[in-house]
Amino acid sequence: MTKQIRQLDRVVIRFAGDSGDGMQLTGDRFTSETAQLGNDISTLPNFPAEIRAPAGTLPGVSSFQVHFADYDILTPGDAPNVLVAMNPAALKANLADLPRGADIIVNTDEFTKRNLAKVGYQTSPLDDDSLAGYVVHPVALTSMTVGALAAHQVSKKDAERSKNMFALGLLSWMYSRPFESTLRFLERKFAARPELVAANVAAFKAGWNFGETTEDFAVRYEVKPAKMQPGTYRNITGNAALSLGLVAAGVRSGLPVFLGAYPITPASDILHELSKHKRFGVLTMQAEDEIAAVGAALGASYGGSLGVTTTSGPGVALKSETISLAVALELPLVIVDVQRAGPSTGMPTKTEQADLNMALYGRHGEAPIAVIAPRSPSDCFFAALEAARIALTYRTPVILLSDNYVANGSEPWLLPDVESLPDLRVEFATKPNGEDGTTFLPYLRDPETLARPWAIPGTAGLEHRIGGLEKADKTGDISYDPANHDFMVRTRAARIETIPVPDIEVEDPDGDARVLVLGWGSTYGPIGAACRGVRQRGLSIAQAHLRHLAPMPANLGEVLRSYDKVVIPEMNLGQLAHVIRARYLVDAISYNQVRGLPFTAAELETTLEEVLKNV
């Protein structure tokens, strides 16, 4: 049967099923196939905190959304064009996000009376007219998979578990994806059990062939490669990019990287990833608690390593006292906060930007530190390098504010040339710095950076003691002198405030915008997509995005004051907006959502248009 082939410029697919159905893996593989084809991509996994919530229930639904296009895209897409629903719960949990006319592929085998009842369906939505506005493709995914594997030497359970590969095969056919990388992946994944390789490959091919032969799918789609900068790419999540950035910081500084970490969602993947890179001299320690994790990192920094600790909001709270000690000791330390919805345990697998206040102010005493935030998954690599650069150059703790959205989302990454990465080499103190030529002054500062010498144990002649008690300028001796304390507090503030950071850049293609949207961190994509939408309607709007939250770019005040209105969208209740108002006396409009999900471009677009109407 010859199928019609239709060209599309972009598609959003959401794979949804039970947490045990392998939807994250299915989404990952589809993404990898799509990357091979050269589309631009953005992904959004969304999964419950429970490892296996009761099967077939709404809390157990796990999904993976992938947006791919023949042009550069900024978000994983607001609304799916296609929903793959592996059971009634997956359908019910995701239906509200679907626009009318979307395709729904359902696994009919799971639409049993019992499963329908579990999620409160009185009658099957496949049998009544509740899905009338959609294009429904009923597919007996489980039984067809089991049927296709009848001749295979696998248990019925293993055969049923291969149904995600059937779904992947079908979708790969529908969107004309190259599947070689998936076959290679299955060979690697099940290397120890060849019968599972054969079964999963057979399930994948059965899904592909089903698409080819069934009349239900009359159209096949193509999305042409995007025009992307020449070079070698890989698809990467934020947590993976951040980990590689830390490895790169070790290579470029010539220092061993020491990671002290305690497992916490959604940051644990960084610990997992870095623990694989021992050949780079990366030392990872799973500590007994968050406090020990940062303490060990600080101890390693004292000894001449690049000390790093990775965590999420609750962990930063516990580390707060040690971060203040690092402020007093003036040693390098990178603290990675992969933010999640709080307070307390909150929603550990959902995203939020509500730790900004804690990062900026969450310590006792006057304890200023540097804070930076990555804007996208691949940017986590460069943000990690920048955090390391500031920590090493200025001998200060730096908080790197990632969040669950960039940490688990993915996008294509143009691999950088290693030689082009910043040179992070540092010089340890090797000889006395006192005027008499024999004394060592551990708090004598570099006049340019205000950094104190980093004299690591093992250096003869520089033996000295440091600690949390206030220190006298230059000598570092204990001091209770009022004037000295005042001086030291101001100096610690100045040495952060005067760290040179790049000017903020404004994107205003029309050049006549009167409204500026200011964002920070992971909202870059949705804000950028919303601004594009606004401009496509013939309106002008400017976008600027903060990477350095402390210190802020020197030109920020001037930029803010050159617009009639400034809008600040944040996934919190206006934490950056407060800072901007306080620092620059700019009457910024705060737009906030805290639903555990990233902004959709559409809702931001509507908000921005409202503001534009009133300028």
Added chain:
Amino acid sequence: MSEPVAVKLTAKDFKSDQEVRWCPGCGDYAILAAIQQFMPELNIPRERTVFVSGIGCSSRFPYYMNTYGMHSIHGRAPAIATGLSVSRPDLSVWVVTGDGDALSIGGNHLIHALRRNVNLKILLFNNRIYGLTKGQYSPTSEVGKITKSTPAGSADAPFNPLSLALGAEASFVGRTIDSDRKHLQSVLRAAAEHEGSAFVEIYQNCNIFNDGAFDQLKDPSTRDDYLIRLEHGQPITFGADGRFCVVHPPGGFGLEVRDTSSVRPEEIVVHDATVTDPAYAFALSRLPGLDLRNTPIGVFRSVDRPSYDSVVQGQLAAAKATVTETPEQQLAGLLGSGDTWTIV
């Protein structure tokens, strides 16, 4: 870092230029002097020695040692020292802590450092009181202790620091007394030679808030009958002419003190610090009563167990041994690993 060279240092070399500011008469002075005098024996260059402390009177210790040192925050010294020690196996890292610092706010870090067997020498100055905060009861104060925070007497039972350390399977556990310089130095010497965590409890008098807490162990008229001086390979007897001894009664779980005249010589326990099962040293740690009678001092336990540092550094070395490229080449390879595609 250069290789260690033969150094001939003296106690004076280990004294910093800082004025010592403990209360006059504090037991800490004696410990400081003993350690400064003993350090040259180790033949470790000063620059390779690091003292890390937490908060409390004892934690001022690093300021007075002319080595590298860090006075950190309350309870966290073992964690900070762990990061330093495991990343810098060339250093000799010492932790100085107190009963509140190590057993109250920092209890978690202490037990985990010990179970990991980090190569730290942990000196716990136990004065059974909070001194720096001016006299509250501590986690080693006796039940019913009347202090500023417990006018009706403390209600909670104390930790036995050695029992706790042995429960965490510390590979080296010892106890000594501030006033007995010779003994203190002998225990510290054994601790310094031990590979892995060495935990030493030092009974230390706070003459301001808990004066005389260990007098029975110091007073010439009582000390011989109270103190059990452990010596590896020797039968455990004490008191005048060895009139008391330690036996392992059949059917019992632990050790007991008896009149030596009442037992056959072969029944007397011969001290062996190398017994693998910590139960033996634990039983020793349970001998003293509330009145300090039958207090063993010396090395309770000293067993060989790979240090955390050596295992971790071994893994790093094994991974690095396979490397043939420059770090930059390695990094380029790592960045380009996985499924990549090229756009021309």
